[in-house]
Amino acid sequence: MKKNRSTRKKLSDQIREAVEKSGLSHHRIASETGLHDATLSRFMSGERGLTMKGLDQLADFLGLQIVIEARLHKKKGK
Numbered sequence: 001m002k003k004n005r006s007t008r009k010k011l012s013d014q015i016r017e018a019v020e021k022s023g024l025s026h027h028r029i030a031s032e033t034g035l036h037d038a039t040l041s042r043f044m045s046g047e048r049g050l051t052m053k054g055l056d057q058l059a060d061f062l063g064l065q066i067v068i069e070a071r072l073h074k075k076k077g078k
Contacts, residue, residue, distance in 0.1 A: 011066070015055065016044055018062050033057040 009017075019029060019040075030040040035054055042048035050058070059066070 011055075012043075012046075012049065015058055015062075015064070016046075018064055019044060019058065022062055029058070029061065033061045 019026070022029070026040050026044060027037055029035070030037045033040075033054075034057055035050075039048070039050070039054065043050050043054070058064070
């Protein structure tokens with residue numbers, strides 16, 4: 001059964017969930033990733049996004065790996 005876009009979690013929500021599941025304090029994560037406490041706090045609250053660099057830092061620290069599911073959409077008439 002295929003999942004449609006509306007049932008998938010956004011990448012940012014998945015990363016927030018991983019941060020929470022880590023059991024580590026936001027201060028420690030910020031310190032060890034080089035992010036500012038305020039930046040991480042705003043990301044975690046959904047107030048702001050993160051740069052790609054910030055997302056990379058969090059993913060590396062938490063041991064996350066992004067898996068891409070390729071979807072090929074054929075154009076009509078070709």
